Amino acid sequence: MSLRPGLLASTSRLVNPLTAPRAGAAAAHFARAASSQATNKPATHKSKAKAKGASVQDADKQLKELERAKRRMPPGVELDSAIRGVIMEPYLDVKYNPQWLFKKGARGFLWNRVQRHFTSAKTANDATENGVFPPEGPLTWGKRIAGWFRFRLNSFALPIVPILEKAYYDYYRAQASGDVIAVRQLSTGAGEDRAVKVAQTIRNGKWTLVKVLSPPRVRWIRRSPVDLHGKLTITQVAVEFDTEQSLTSGRPPKVKTARVHETVVFERKEVPGETWRFKDTQEEQLPEYISGEPNTRY
Secondary structure, eight states: OOSOTTTOTTTOOOOOTTTSOOOOHHHHHHHHHHHHHSOOOOOOHHHHHHHHHOOHHHHHHHHHHHHHHHHTSOTTOOHHHHHHTOOSOOOOBOOOOGGGGGSTTHHHHHHHHHHHHHHHHHHHHHHHHTTSSOOSSOOOHHHHHHHTTOSSTHHHHGGGHHHHHHHHHHHHHHHHHTOHHHHHHHBOHHHHHHHHHHHHHOOSOEEEEEEEEEEEEEEEEEEEEOSTTSOOEEEEEEEEEEEEEEEEETTTTEEEEEEEEEEEEEEEESSTTOOOEEEEEEOOBOOHHHHOOOOSOO
């Protein structure tokens, strides 16, 4: 999210990610429908070669295919707008309480939770094979198979974590310095909307990472085509950060320090020149059979 109220009370406010502004309902529905109709194909020798080093001709072809995909969108729906507010995995698992095992509905919840984990493990495999994640050494068949059975996602998605960690810090730093251009390059969706407002308001700011309280932790990974013809694929990764941050702003300068513990969704479009962008934050949700409140996942 944008700079926390504890750091920037005058120019930022706490926004509930579950009620944050999203794309239009029709556009979001179309994007999800496209994702469900298009399937991820196994990596071929050709795709692996591209992942290692695509040529200029390959990059040009990808960009042309993307433009054709945008032109094939239904009237009144723009591809970028359709996917701007879409979070592929809207459910963020809370730490499970063993006492919940004895309540009605526990079996179904646990089964869905296991399925979500294995989906993330498989997606980490696919993303590595297609060059979206940097491999940790040679990607052997043993590593591919092991990726299916990782109960700690960080053990397989570890190479991508430093890249996302840097994107996270750069996002905050750009807001504090008032660099709107950098903010737009580093973010998308609700994360961009909020950060632009902060960057336009703050004056003479400086953001500093004081301490990492816990190492970043991958919560889920998703990857899917988002157009009906499978020409544009995006990957999203949710990472939990627990840090202490400080913000220096104003005249005379005042320093505010606060703990920031949040889960951030990063997104990357798989087109030449695209980088990982801060998209939004997520809050953990209690299972419906515990909270009594309906959610969109079950």
